[in-house]
Amino acid sequence: MEHFALWLGGFLTLGIFSFLYKDNPWYKLTEAIYVGISAGYFVVVYFWDNFYSKFWVGVFPHKRLNEAGELVAGVEPDYWLIIGGVLGLLMLMRLLPKVGWISRWPLAFIVGATAGLWLINYFASFVMVQIQNTVTPLFGADYNASLFVIVGNIVVAVGTFTGLIYFFFSKEHKGAFGSAARVGIFFLMITFGASFGYTVMSRMSLLIGRIDFLFGDWLGMIR
Amino acid sequence: MKRQVPIIITFLIGMIMIFSFFIPPLEGLEQTCSLFFDVIAVFAFFLGGGNLMRIHVNKLRRRKKDWGFSIVTLGGFFIMLAAGLLKIGNPGGIAASPTTEGSLLQEIFTYVFLPLQSTMYALLAFFVASASYRAFRAKNREATILLIAAFVILLGRTPFGMLLTGWIPESFSVLQVPNMAIWIMNSPNLAGQRAIMIGIGLGVISMSLRLILGIERTYLGDESA
Amino acid sequence: MSSHPMTSRPLYFIILSFLFTFFPSCGGSSIALAQAEPIDIATTQMIPDSEQVVVEPVTSLIAADHKYDDGGMIDLSWVPSIDDQLVASRVIGYKVYRIEDEGEPEMISELAPGSNTYNDQSVERGKLYSYFVSTLSINAETPSVRTAPIEPQREWLNYELLNVLIMALVLGGAVIYFIETARRGKKLFVRKIAGLEAVDEAIGRATEMGRPILFIPGILDMDDVQTLAALTILGRVARIIADYDTKIFMPVSRSLVMTAGRETIKASYQAAGRPDAYSDDMVTYITDEQFGYVAAVDGIMVREKPATCFLLGAFFAESLILAETGNSVGAIQIAGTARPAQLPFFIAACDFTLIGEELFAASAYLSGEPKQMGSLKGQDVGKAIAMAAILIGILTVTIGDAWNVEWIQNITTGLVDVFSTR
Numbered sequence: 001m002e003h004f005a006l007w008l009g010g011f012l013t014l015g016i017f018s019f020l021y022k023d024n025p026w027y028k029l030t031e032a033i034y035v036g037i038s039a040g041y042f043v044v045v046y047f048w049d050n051f052y053s054k055f056w057v058g059v060f061p062h063k064r065l066n067e068a069g070e071l072v073a074g075v076e077p078d079y080w081l082i083i084g085g086v087l088g089l090l091m092l093m094r095l096l097p098k099v100g101w102i103s104r105w106p107l108a109f110i111v112g113a114t115a116g117l118w119l120i121n122y123f124a125s126f127v128m129v130q131i132q133n134t135v136t137p138l139f140g141a142d143y144n145a146s147l148f149v150i151v152g153n154i155v156v157a158v159g160t161f162t163g164l165i166y167f168f169f170s171k172e173h174k175g176a177f178g179s180a181a182r183v184g185i186f187f188l189m190i191t192f193g194a195s196f197g198y199t200v201m202s203r204m205s206l207l208i209g210r211i212d213f214l215f216g217d218w219l220g221m222i223r
Numbered sequence: 224m225k226r227q228v229p230i231i232i233t234f235l236i237g238m239i240m241i242f243s244f245f246i247p248p249l250e251g252l253e254q255t256c257s258l259f260f261d262v263i264a265v266f267a268f269f270l271g272g273g274n275l276m277r278i279h280v281n282k283l284r285r286r287k288k289d290w291g292f293s294i295v296t297l298g299g300f301f302i303m304l305a306a307g308l309l310k311i312g313n314p315g316g317i318a319a320s321p322t323t324e325g326s327l328l329q330e331i332f333t334y335v336f337l338p339l340q341s342t343m344y345a346l347l348a349f350f351v352a353s354a355s356y357r358a359f360r361a362k363n364r365e366a367t368i369l370l371i372a373a374f375v376i377l378l379g380r381t382p383f384g385m386l387l388t389g390w391i392p393e394s395f396s397v398l399q400v401p402n403m404a405i406w407i408m409n410s411p412n413l414a415g416q417r418a419i420m421i422g423i424g425l426g427v428i429s430m431s432l433r434l435i436l437g438i439e440r441t442y443l444g445d446e447s448a
Numbered sequence: 449m450s451s452h453p454m455t456s457r458p459l460y461f462i463i464l465s466f467l468f469t470f471f472p473s474c475g476g477s478s479i480a481l482a483q484a485e486p487i488d489i490a491t492t493q494m495i496p497d498s499e500q501v502v503v504e505p506v507t508s509l510i511a512a513d514h515k516y517d518d519g520g521m522i523d524l525s526w527v528p529s530i531d532d533q534l535v536a537s538r539v540i541g542y543k544v545y546r547i548e549d550e551g552e553p554e555m556i557s558e559l560a561p562g563s564n565t566y567n568d569q570s571v572e573r574g575k576l577y578s579y580f581v582s583t584l585s586i587n588a589e590t591p592s593v594r595t596a597p598i599e600p601q602r603e604w605l606n607y608e609l610l611n612v613l614i615m616a617l618v619l620g621g622a623v624i625y626f627i628e629t630a631r632r633g634k635k636l637f638v639r640k641i642a643g644l645e646a647v648d649e650a651i652g653r654a655t656e657m658g659r660p661i662l663f664i665p666g667i668l669d670m671d672d673v674q675t676l677a678a679l680t681i682l683g684r685v686a687r688i689i690a691d692y693d694t695k696i697f698m699p700v701s702r703s704l705v706m707t708a709g710r711e712t713i714k715a716s717y718q719a720a721g722r723p724d725a726y727s728d729d730m731v732t733y734i735t736d737e738q739f740g741y742v743a744a745v746d747g748i749m750v751r752e753k754p755a756t757c758f759l760l761g762a763f764f765a766e767s768l769i770l771a772e773t774g775n776s777v778g779a780i781q782i783a784g785t786a787r788p789a790q791l792p793f794f795i796a797a798c799d800f801t802l803i804g805e806e807l808f809a810a811s812a813y814l815s816g817e818p819k820q821m822g823s824l825k826g827q828d829v830g831k832a833i834a835m836a837a838i839l840i841g842i843l844t845v846t847i848g849d850a851w852n853v854e855w856i857q858n859i860t861t862g863l864v865d866v867f868s869t870r
Contacts, residue, residue: 017342018345028289029292037336041331046265047268091266091270117240122424148397157414164422186368189365
């Protein structure tokens with residue numbers, strides 16, 4: 001089994017890598033296996049973890065046995081979950097053309113909940129926290145920061161300010177405003193470059209892992 | 224009614240979720256909504272899974288291009304469904320978790336799914352190289368800045384960076400590549416990240432309000448918005 | 449572990465240690481608080497007194513109603529036992545006991561040495577609770593004095609978040625104000641956003657080349673705002689596609705997104721007067737799995753060779769694979785995400801990138817409708833407030849700290865409090 005698994009892994013790995021050359025039947029086969037297996041896996045996981053464990057057991061909780069084998073009362077049924085079930089069934093009405101319009105109700109519920117929930121969460125964590133964190137003394141507490149730190153603090157303040165100017169929609173990027181916006185894009189490009197450089201190494205390590213499998217575990221060339 | 228009811232639902236639920244943040248008795252609603260979402264998503268899976276099957280069965284029946292691969296997709300899909308829903312080959316039987324060690328589902332996951340996933344991840348190394356080549360041609364000022372910042376950070380995270388500038392005296396240690404990399408991450412990068420995040424937060428507020436107030440309705444299939 | 453007052457008095461500690469070593473029963477529940485009664489729990493009845501390792505109890509046990517909740521939590525805090533030391537500690541842990549409505553004590557939690565707080569989240573309003581904490585040694589348990597009974601209270605408004613509410617109302621009010629202003633006919637200027645100006649041209653290119661358009665709404669579900677943003681943009685883009693009669697493919701990785709995508713595109717075709725041209729096959733579900741989806745989309749890209757790719761929404765590591773593959777087939781790519789970590793890859797591989805906020809503004813921008821554009825002005829008000837707060841805050845905190853000017857420091861404190869989320 002171990003031997004078969006190794007060869008299967010090697011076959012699938014090279015099938016995916018073959019895409020780098022061009023599209024070919026080997027890649028198509030591997031892709032088909034991947035899509036079928038992964039779609040089936042997630043249906044199973046969602047069914048047992050969400051539908052059964054959260055919904056079915058929530059509405060119809062188990063009765064449990066204690067160590068002596070006596071029936072112990074289960075948890076109380078959570079009838080609120082039935083609302084979720086009803087919304088889910090309304091979603092399935094899409095399959096019936098005449099009443100398909102009712103499937104918009106659960107969509108409306110999800111959109112409303114998502115919008116309402118994230119509105120405050122994003123505002124608090126992305127706007128307020130960032131503003132609060134930017135308000136720091138430029139020359140350090142007690143005026144004892146090194147030149148290095150002072151320059152860094154000034155750069156953070158200027159960069160944040162001009163970065164926000166860049167995102168202004170209701171003013172043309174002209175004149176002094178335009179110059180400030182250009183400084184802002186300068187900072188944004190540094191941010192993107194830093195992110196890029198930061199992730200390159202981790203991407204390489206993923207490839208090293210796969211090469212190690214092919215030449216080490218599968219072909220036994222690396223011991 | 225077909226148009227109005229969904230808009231009213233969006234408005235009511237949206238406002239309730241906003242105020243649940245500030246009204247302690249409503250705090251549990253977030254978790255309840257998350258639970259409802261999970262349940263709705265499961266029912267929606269019938270639509271998605273059904274669509275997957277329909278597409279591939281149609282391809283098979285009409286002998287469209289590459290119809291043979293649809294057999295593989297459907298075969299894999301049904302094998303996983305059978306292995307997981309009926310818990311075929313599960314050492315713990317029907318009552319055990321579907322992902323129990325030794326079950327058919329878990330074996331397929333380990334020997335088929337994981338190698339495929341790892342290899343797709345490994346493709347990133349090749350694509351990052353080609354993206355770097357394109358970005359590093361530095362056709363304009365912005366691309367040059369991006370290039371320089373990426374280069375400094377990249378070098379700074381390797382021993383080569385230290386080797387390159389290790390000779391610089393301690394009084395000018397800020398010019399050593401690893402220190403420059405740290406400074407870039409802690410200063411200009413932080414500034415850019417903050418500006419982007421503040422913008423995102425404000426954008427989410429604006430878009431969420433448009434959705435809740437019913438100004439934006441395209442997702443409901445209402446083109447009058 | 450918080451510092452214990454006794455450890456700062458070495459002589460007192462030495463005397464107590466002598467007493468507890470040679471007279472172990474000296475500790476225990478002999479200390480009582482004024483209004484509380486000592487609890488006499490049998491400290492392991494089976495072991496003779498002389499062999500018990502009796503440790504000092506915790507002190508200053510306070511039970512307080514958790515602020516700004518629905519009456520479902522009580523906070524406990526105490527000063528750990530004097531015998532709870534970092535090295536050679538005789539304390540092996542603590543047990544928290546609860547007495548509900550003068551009933552029997554019930555052990556509700558066991559904590560590690562060094563613990564000095566506990567949040568009891570299983571209380572109910574309308575009931576009285578009192579607590580005591582036992583200090584555990586290897587063979588004995590020393591209870592503390594019991595707290596006075598307390599009833600958890602419900603608060604209707606979380607006053608700690610009042611500043612968040614006010615700021616949210618200010619910003620929300622600004623957005624709504626400008627929406628109304630625009631609705632009444634006032635012209636509002638919005639600068640050009642390159643990526644969005646290119647949408648028409650990109651779709652026209654696909655039409656001329658006779659190649660399809662690929663729309664990818666990210667890989668997260670409908671419970672993510674970026675997916676909602678992508679779907680709102682889809683509505684605008686699909687309308688243009690329907691007008692031009694171009695083919696669109698929208699492979700998705702979530703079933704709910706598939707449903708919403710179909711609703712959106714169908715409505716666009718109906719609005720364009722081409723309901724018969726719409727087909728459910730325009731939007732297909734692939735798989736929930738991140739890289740399985742990417743593998744399939746890559747296959748679609750190289751086989752169908754779309755002329756234009758829209759990559760809008762939430763993306764993770766797969767962003768680079770999608771963008772590079774799209775680039776390799778010669779497609780015009782318009783990308784946008786609010787995940788800063790993925791933006792560099794889109795910038796490197798795509799023709800146009802919507803950066804963060806621009807993704808959420810795109811739908812309003814593309815609609816061209818005054819009331820939608822008004823919301824963009826409201827966003828700018830938010831940015832102006834943020835910039836003013838940052839400028840004033842930095843100036844006041846720098847000057848206030850430098851010259852120790854109290855009124856300036858008060859401004860800083862006030863500003864920081866306004867933007868605090870606790």
